[in-house]
Structures are given as C-alpha cells and as structure tokens.
Amino acid sequence: MAELNIKNVNKSFGTTDVLKGINLDIQDGEFIILVGPSGCGKSTLLNCIAGLEDVTSGDIMIGDDNVTYAAPKDRDIAMVFQSYALYPNMNVRKNIAFGLEIRKMPKDEIAAEVERVAKLLQIENLLDRKPSQLSGGQRQRVAMGRALARRPKTYLFDEPLSNLDAKLRVEMRTEMKKLHQRLGTTIVYVTHDQIEAMTLADRIAVMKDGIVQQFGTPQQVYDDPANIFVAGFMGSPSMNFLECSVVKTADGFGVQIESQGKTFELAADPAQADLSAYEGKNVVLGIRPEQITHVMPHVESQPFVTRVPVKIEVTEPTGADTLVLTHINGQECECRVHPTEAGNPGEQMDLLFNMSKAVFFDAQTENRI
Incomplete structure (x- = not known):
C-alpha cells in the first residue's frame, strides 16, 4: 500500500x-x-x-x-x-x-x-x-x-x-x-x-x-x-438551475421567482451564500429536486422554507417517490414528492421550496457564490 x-x-x-x-x-x-x-x-x-x-x-x-x-x-x-x-x-x-x-x-x-x-x-x-x-x-x-x-x-x-x-x-x-x-x-x-x-x-x-x-x-x-458543471453532473435527477434576480428580504437577501403569474421571494440562508453584492442582479439558483417537496407542516415551519403554487406538467413515478415537472421563471424545474401527494398533469399543487441547502452561482462565471 x-x-x-x-x-x-x-x-x-x-x-x-x-x-x-x-x-x-x-x-x-x-x-x-x-x-x-x-x-x-x-x-x-x-x-x-x-x-x-x-x-x-x-x-x-x-x-x-x-x-x-x-x-x-x-x-x-x-x-x-x-x-x-x-x-x-x-x-x-x-x-x-x-x-x-x-x-x-x-x-x-x-x-x-x-x-x-x-x-x-x-x-x-x-x-x-x-x-x-x-x-x-x-x-x-x-x-x-x-x-x-x-x-x-x-x-x-x-x-x-x-x-x-x-x-x-x-x-x-x-x-x-x-x-x-x-x-x-x-x-x-x-x-x-x-x-x-x-x-x-x-x-x-x-x-x-x-x-x-x-x-x-x-x-x-x-x-x-x-x-454549475459539478452541480449538474453529480446527482440523479440533476440539480435545477433557475436564473433569478436577487432582492432584499425582511431578514437579509433572497431571490425572486415567478409561478402561476405571481411572484414569490425565496429567502437565502446566509450560511450558504452572501448575496449582498448581487442585489438587483441575476444569479443562478441551484436547488435539488428533493429540496422541492409536497407540503408537510413540520417542514413548512422551518426557516428558509416557502410555499409556492405550481402547475403540474409531467409526473414520473419512480416507486418510492414521484418526480413532478413544472416551470418556474419560465424554466423547467423538477421536484420530488411522495407518490400519494402527486397530482395529475394540468392540475395545480403547492410545493415547499427548502432553501436551507440551496446554492447560488454567478451567472457569468458559473462559479459558486
């Protein structure tokens, strides 16, 4: 050896x-x-x-x-x-x-x-x-x-x-x-x-x-x-990448997303990224499918979790989970929910965006912020 x-x-x-x-x-x-x-x-x-x-x-x-x-x-x-x-x-x-x-x-x-x-x-x-x-x-x-x-x-x-x-x-x-x-x-x-x-x-x-x-x-x-390359290569299904604008929130900074004709603010965990230098600019939000789930009260009560209504476009049952495909900010977004909670294509359902492990990338360099 x-x-x-x-x-x-x-x-x-x-x-x-x-x-x-x-x-x-x-x-x-x-x-x-x-x-x-x-x-x-x-x-x-x-x-x-x-x-x-x-x-x-x-x-x-x-x-x-x-x-x-x-x-x-x-x-x-x-x-x-x-x-x-x-x-x-x-x-x-x-x-x-x-x-x-x-x-x-x-x-x-x-x-x-x-x-x-x-x-x-x-x-x-x-x-x-x-x-x-x-x-x-x-x-x-x-x-x-x-x-x-x-x-x-x-x-x-x-x-x-x-x-x-x-x-x-x-x-x-x-x-x-x-x-x-x-x-x-x-x-x-x-x-x-x-x-x-x-x-x-x-x-x-x-x-x-x-x-x-x-x-x-x-x-x-x-x-x-x-x-972004490493984030997209590792993980199956792949991490979601959503280009968003950085906004100031009540407790710090976050990103703004659009779904079903409404805008929502997703507060960023400062332990994950300091977005202060990017206020008003676009960044790429990286969030894995398992961090976007069906509504669970014990999860919704946690910090950096936001409920967002979405339109279901495609469902992919995998046995233990069901993958739900929707669009956020006009970009494809894959979410992982329990099979009994997944709706049917064309229906609306509420999802929880858990930002505690979300990561952010510079839109130009594609490097981690």
Missing part, C-alpha cells in the same frame, strides 16, 4: 492539451474515483499513472518513489481495462493465475487465490472456458479477477462494470466496496457513472476538459459543488 501523489501533470497529444495541471494527493488506502463526461481526460490520467502514457510534464509519486518515467512493470500496480485484455489461448483459470505464476507463487497458493476471486466474482463455473466462450460481462469479471488475484500497492480500474447487466453491476459495486474495506489497498477508479462514484468513493475528482473541477468527498461534491 502507498500514497499516490500527482503533481502538476500535463499531457498533450500534438497541439491538443488533454490534461492541464492535474494535482491530486491520494492517501494510503483511499478509494478515489475520477468521474466526468467522455473526453474529459480521466482515462488518459489513469494511463499516465499506469505508465501506459508518458506525461508531457509533472510528476507521479507512488509512496516515496518517483515513477513518472518508470516502466509499468516497475510501478507495482494492477490495472483492469475497459477492453478486457485477456489471453485468448488460456482458459479463465490460467488467465487469473498468470500473474501469480510469473511471480513464482507456490501452486497451492495460486489455486486457493483463483478459487477465492472466482467465488467473489461468481465465475466458479467458468474456470475451464476460453475467453471466446464468454459473454462481455463474463470477460470483464475475469479481467477483474486477474487484477484482484494480485496484491499490488495500487489498483487502477477503467470503467470495469460498464459491460455488466444492471443487477450484477449493483452487486459488484457492493463487492468492490467490501473488497476495499478488507484489503485497504489504494484504488483509482474511472467511471462516467455518477451513481457509481457516489456509492464507492472515499473522494471524487470531477473532471472536465482536462481539469479537475473539484476534489472532495461524495457528500462535499453533492452538497457544496464548486460550479
């Missing part, structure tokens, strides 16, 4: 800058997830850590060793690729055991390790098959098994669950978390799935255009996003 420190790493392909000054300090035993849309540079960064790509500038440290220009075999890492990378002439058992055989581990220990990871990944009945006889999801599990059979300083995963069916994907997330808790090994994991990131990570690095937009715990990234 070891710390992983990425210091001012840049990577360019010709004139295209793919990574721009990446700085990440990853603690010994942390589960770190790199998340972002396609093309943001997350897989390139993982390949630089693995030694599969040379950095243009900067340093990569594993423990006390500067491995920036070390060969992949000298970095003591294990990597699971998105594209399986299995040996087609070997059966599953041999694929998993190959790295252990190279290290000249005793045969009985190799057999026990292969059985352990096969049981973990539910592939015990596949051990004698060749990769060509497996489905895509089964091949990915074998690729994971090959990495898990070793005990390196750092594991690198490049979207390892992307080819699994939905049920197995959820099960494997749980198994990966258990595995990490049991081994305590440093893991760097790439995904574009923010649910995966939220459920697995100790800390998340949200990337866009080769830049780390925010690096923090899942709750920090969810509750205190650094900018």
Whole structure:
C-alpha cells in the first residue's frame, strides 16, 4: 500500500492539451474515483499513472518513489481495462493465475487465490472456458479477477462494470466496496457513472476538459459543488438551475421567482451564500429536486422554507417517490414528492421550496457564490 501523489501533470497529444495541471494527493488506502463526461481526460490520467502514457510534464509519486518515467512493470500496480485484455489461448483459470505464476507463487497458493476471486466474482463455473466462450460481462469479471488475484500497492480500474447487466453491476459495486474495506489497498477508479462514484468513493475528482473541477468527498461534491458543471453532473435527477434576480428580504437577501403569474421571494440562508453584492442582479439558483417537496407542516415551519403554487406538467413515478415537472421563471424545474401527494398533469399543487441547502452561482462565471 502507498500514497499516490500527482503533481502538476500535463499531457498533450500534438497541439491538443488533454490534461492541464492535474494535482491530486491520494492517501494510503483511499478509494478515489475520477468521474466526468467522455473526453474529459480521466482515462488518459489513469494511463499516465499506469505508465501506459508518458506525461508531457509533472510528476507521479507512488509512496516515496518517483515513477513518472518508470516502466509499468516497475510501478507495482494492477490495472483492469475497459477492453478486457485477456489471453485468448488460456482458459479463465490460467488467465487469473498468470500473474501469480510469473511471480513464482507456490501452486497451492495460486489455486486457493483463483478459487477465492472466482467465488467473489461468481465465475466458479467458468474456470475451464476460453475467453471466446464468454459473454462481455463474463470477460470483464475475469479481467477483474486477474487484477484482484494480485496484491499490488495500487489498483487502477477503467470503467470495469460498464459491460455488466444492471443487477450484477449493483452487486459488484457492493463487492468492490467490501473488497476495499478488507484489503485497504489504494484504488483509482474511472467511471462516467455518477451513481457509481457516489456509492464507492472515499473522494471524487470531477473532471472536465482536462481539469479537475473539484476534489472532495461524495457528500462535499453533492452538497457544496464548486460550479454549475459539478452541480449538474453529480446527482440523479440533476440539480435545477433557475436564473433569478436577487432582492432584499425582511431578514437579509433572497431571490425572486415567478409561478402561476405571481411572484414569490425565496429567502437565502446566509450560511450558504452572501448575496449582498448581487442585489438587483441575476444569479443562478441551484436547488435539488428533493429540496422541492409536497407540503408537510413540520417542514413548512422551518426557516428558509416557502410555499409556492405550481402547475403540474409531467409526473414520473419512480416507486418510492414521484418526480413532478413544472416551470418556474419560465424554466423547467423538477421536484420530488411522495407518490400519494402527486397530482395529475394540468392540475395545480403547492410545493415547499427548502432553501436551507440551496446554492447560488454567478451567472457569468458559473462559479459558486
């Protein structure tokens, strides 16, 4: 096990800058997830850590060793690729055991390790098959098994669950978390799935255009996003973004919204943002669907909660909740209510806007206020 420190790493392909000054300090035993849309540079960064790509500038440290220009075999890492990378002439058992055989581990220990990871990944009945006889999801599990059979300083995963069916994907997330808790090994994991990131990570690095937009715990990234991109990328359904004008209220500052031809003032919690410099100007209010709910007396009596009538346009039942789509300030707004409280499209219902966790962004820079 070891710390992983990425210091001012840049990577360019010709004139295209793919990574721009990446700085990440990853603690010994942390589960770190790199998340972002396609093309943001997350897989390139993982390949630089693995030694599969040379950095243009900067340093990569594993423990006390500067491995920036070390060969992949000298970095003591294990990597699971998105594209399986299995040996087609070997059966599953041999694929998993190959790295252990190279290290000249005793045969009985190799057999026990292969059985352990096969049981973990539910592939015990596949051990004698060749990769060509497996489905895509089964091949990915074998690729994971090959990495898990070793005990390196750092594991690198490049979207390892992307080819699994939905049920197995959820099960494997749980198994990966258990595995990490049991081994305590440093893991760097790439995904574009923010649910995966939220459920697995100790800390998340949200990337866009080769830049780390925010690096923090899942709750920090969810509750205190650094900018509109991070706020919109993390969370399902996504955060609502409503452009509003800042007004002075009885107790401080807030924003003005319009619904059903009437205007309402939503008081801002000063602990969330100081809007005094924005009076009379437009800002972007960021409020998550779960902060806009049906009327509940114990919620309505709390500070920074305002009742607003809206017109229901679309309802989306999800089982535990129902999502209600409406328009505020002429902009789409999604709300989360209890299924028994949701009305029908075309009807009016009152909703509570709970501003205690609402965030605000500068309309020009899109950065958090």
